[in-house]
Amino acid sequence: GFKVVLADEDGYVLSIMGNHEDLGSADDEQMCAGANWSESYKGTNAIGTCLVERRPLHIHAVEHFCETNHLMTCSAAPIFDPNGQLIGVLNMTGEYHHANDHTLGMVVAGANAIENQFRLHRANHKLFSAYKYSETIINTMSEGLMTVDTKGIVTQLNEAAAHMVETTASDAIGCHVSQILSKATPILGLLTTGTSYENQEVVFEKNNRKFYSSGRLLYDDFSNCIGAVAVFKNYQKGTKNQPRRVVIPLPARYMVDDIIGNCPLIKETKRRAKIASASPSTVLLCGESGTGKEMFAQSIHTLGPRRDKPFVAINCSATPETLIESELFGYTDGAFTGASKGGKAGKFEMADGGTLFLDEIGDMPMYTQVKLLRVIQERRVSRIGSSTEIPVNIRIIAATHKDLKKEMAAGNFREDLFYRLNVIMLQIPPLRKRLNDLPILVESLVKKLSTRLGRRDIKITEPFLRACHAHPWPGNIRELENAIERALNMVGEDGILTPELMELDSSDQEKGNVCSGLVRPLKDMERDLLIQALEQSEGNIVQASQMLGISRNTIYRKIKEFDLDIARVICG
Template sequence: MYQGLKGIPDNWQEQIINLLAERIVVVDHDGIILYINEAYCEFLGTTVKDAVHRPVQDVIENTRMHIVANTGQKELAALHPINGSEMIANRFPIIEDGKIVGAVGTVMFRSPEEWRMYRTKIQGLVEELKYYKTKLEKELKSKYRFSDLIGKCSTFLATKKFAERISGSNSSVLLMGDSGTGKELFAHAIHNSSMRSSLPLVAINCAAIPEHLLESELFGYDDGAFTGAKKGGKKGQFEIANNGTLFLDEIGDMPLSMQSKLLRVLQEKEVQRIGGQKSISIDVRIIAATHRDLEKLVEEGKFRQDLYYRLNVIKIEIPPLRERKEDIPLISQSLLKKLERKFYRKGIELSAEVEERLMKHEWPGNIRELENVLERSINVLDGKTIEVAHLPLYLRDMESETSFVNTPLSPNKMPAPKAQLPIDSLKETLARAEKEAILHALDITNGNKQEAAKVLGIGKTSFYEKCKLYAIK
């Protein structure tokens, strides 16, 4: 016949409790200790004899055993600070004939040595978590202020002043401008001057993320939403940016299917993760940017009109570098300071001739192209002054291309008639010019084909086809 604990010898029972329960304490309804094992007493720096029959709060610091014995509410996996350590405690009420008669509590880890071993492991994980948390928070902070936006051109200053004025608003902002004009810098500066500056700024490039991943990137997914989904699910960028700013770069390249989902989120102010059932409220300010003509895309049916109006509450058009050439010396000096830190150099300057060349160029790649030109020049620079010889070939060749155009000729000094040369067909001439334009674009974008396509104003597919046609790798 089954006898329960009566079948276990008395001298076994306490040993079993010590082995299984680590540290254990039992109190009556008034919180007086009825039993406490030696392992617990050893950790507390007392003895069983000195601890028994005393109020539990006089023996164990920060205890809640007397509270559980009074309320009857169990407490599981509760943090319990003891002797400068964080223990994990479980506390259960003891009920007899429907009445609370006491409580039993256990604390994990059987010895101080074992706790120290676990603590070392846990502390390492905590420190690692803090490192990545700090790194993430740093990355989600805005990197630029309006003081970092360099220029004295009246058009640029008016744009900058307007952007500063609307920074405090919560309305959506649409940044328009050619590729490389500094739209991302404006987005950072606007966030940094807003009421949300202490909260996250999350940037996402809508053109760089494949269509099938964009939805999960923006809205996140729940555990088991699809094959390969991360265990426990993943927050989307909207959730990460909650109460802060979400910067949607290259919004003009967002697929139509995603545009409707984005519109719903902006209207409802809530997101639903892929595979999730509940809606999550969000409060984000949207700053969108594009180098494309959204109005034209709307007319062509490639961009939703309702989304365009939702984004186009405050439109800021950033002037291209060709319209603010007077700013080139100032911007060049700022870029050189930045590049000096990168290359561990000091005192680099431009020669007067180089500055003149830079002023004459049309800069289809804008400030990004200018930075690439200066970086390329520093890579081949021996001294501290950048000369014409250090510039890329297409800038060095400007003089020969413009010398005839810029030199006035008197009737007596007209060039002698040239000998008749074979004339290429129009098709061959256009093909040669197209190939040169592609090579030029690749040169100013350091071989980045996606950026080169943007500089030329053509689609990626068309650009790759032309590269294949002209054997450009």
């Protein structure tokens, strides 16, 4: 028989399970709660030596230092807390003639189970703390807030909303939203169409009381819709001013591991993103439209120390020039004609403590670039119409599809702003340079989109994948997703995806196909294949030679023959 012994980080026995008579003449009087089995007291033994070595081990018979322990066989494994601190040892002790090769494995499994319980306890504590933190913030809002699931069932109601609709959270939660608001409430339309709304009039069914409401969908970490959130503000009849817009920044929901791809280019970009996440420095994401720059921006935020703070994004290209300053810096009451009463916080204030993502920074007007540069330098922002400076603690991530050096040469982008932004630069590769990732990208997109569209048992065929490989994808992953969604809408009852369902532009396909119908000189084809191999291997000569099935010396000779600059080839 064996005993299971739990000891603390100093070697003191905390608990014993098993029959005390099992050890026979072994040093049983010392194997009791409170006894110290560290090496300083007992010499070499499983508990004490495990604490020193910090690894699982087995001490058998005469391997024990004390002669009275020579009749024992012991297996021990260390127990670490979630921070990696050694907090104890799990040990199994029995008579030496009962030694079993599987004992150590059982102890290791037991120690791992204890560590997992610690991790689960900590995770549960963090989740509960985050829930209470969010609940407190929500209940201190002056605006009403309600969340519903995908069926329209109320899942949360803050105190302001409960007061507005004359109920309590306990009574409202679990009811359908149409039982509280009117059946024509825009929340139900939001769940059906997926289109967010702002400052729409809603009516409380019980007494026809009116409110202004803004709403948007909620998503989980896997981009699945889990419901909707709506914010309410009291309706003010006869006022000329619309209610102040209540803005709820969308949380960053992407992690680096959510970015699909195993080719060398994308793996290196993901590696650099992980490094960038640990730094407070500004990041510049460069890449063509549709390559996933915002996914990288969110990933850098969620992996970094600001993950629990706001992630606020603004598209500098989509925001009108006349509004971009007020969106970024905010404004005071009466700052200009049409300004909301009470003023409005800008994106910098909203992102305080977190991350501000400036998408398409290359399209920002020059006069706004000057103000942006000052905010980056001073870490202070002034609302339009005010001279008061508000300190902001933010991390800036910018993105562009343009060549900013060319924009600087053309006088469209400030050189000093470029160097402020270009501290850590990530070049996001286009899809045509990572064709080896197409199978897993297609599989992932088909799975995601078929679930959203309610299509089951979809089959991806080889001709479908070949068509994907032949297309140059100028719109990158965004275009690929669009083509797959089109195919899923057109697919028949058999669920078989065929190339024609994507309705790809044949002219684009011919441009992207190296082996087009035109006969090309062999040297040109050889040069193109070499460039493609160098791009996909990110300049790794060994990998490129393996792809092409030729020696490294031949690769070097061909690079010299075609006068290729490897660095320029990699950067496109």
